[in-house]
Amino acid sequence: MTPALVTRFAPSPTGELHLGHAFSALTAWDAAFAAGGRFLLRIEDIDATRARPVFEAQILEDLAWLGIRWETPVLRQSEHLADYHAALEDLADKGLIYRCFRTRADVASEITRAPHGPSAAVFTGAALPPDAEAERLSRGEAFAWRLSLTAARRWLGPAYDALTFQEAGRGPAGEQGTIRAEPDRLGDIVLARKDVGVAYHLAVVVDDARQGVSHVIRGCDLFEAAHIQRLLQALLDLPTPVYRHHPLLLGPDGKRLAKRNGAPALRALRDAGETAEDVRRRIADALAAS
Helix, strand or coil, X not given: CCCXXXXXXXXXXXXXXXXXXXXXXXXXXXXXXXXXXXXXXXXCCCCCCCCCHHHHHHHHHHHHHCCCCCCCCCEEHHHCHHHHHHHHHXXXXXXXXXXXXXXXXXXXXXXXXXXXXXXXXXXCCCCCCHHHHHHHHHCCCCCEEEECHHHHHHHHHHHHHHCEEEECCCCCCCCCEEEECCHHHCCCCEEEECCCEECHHHHHHHHHHHCCCCEEEEEXXXXXXXXXHHHHHHHCCCXXXXXXXXXXXXXXXXCECCHHHCCCEHHHHHHCCCCHHHHHHXXXXXXXXX
């Protein structure tokens, strides 16, 4: 028997949902409904500096208005921080992460100075010598935990270059089928930082495994994330879902629909008297024009 499709919509409550969010949520919901599967809602609220309860409440209202139904209880990442830190400790125990004391400006400067320029470079680094690290810690200097691709390659051996994931949708360049994972494209990513706690990549792989997500359905702007998430799944012994990336909705100016580009909020459309079917027609029109 083929396992039931399990997918999810995972918004961050840092602003209002707009038409692009509706497209992604409805795409995942329609896939689950058509397959007789399960649809989950996950609130990705680990960024306590930006997440707001008012936006979470509005997300629930907007999705219900669209006719989407989800299983309860809803998973809120802020309620599972201990699990993400346990995953971080697992990586630390394996020697796969290191403290990085560079600021964002330092990292940007290093990338700019790379031989082939910033468009071709990503950041890679290494732990400081123990004495130097201890001194900086004693001064209370801030640091981020970064994943070491060098250590990950050493840990996995030949399996590192054999990592793949299945793309059942289409990546931004038309990628489909079995995709070779290339985590080096993202460099030594940050997995935790004091101001926002654990990072998106770590939390999402832990949650997808915890919730039994079989298909990750999301916009193709997150296609690159699949490369590093596949590596984290291997390092943490977590299952790998099928990825199904969908195109992004574009506005009349050809730019991705986003609040900063004037995309109307779903609440504004609802207040103007539009219906969920009107939203679906708007989405169809935007796709046809893309």
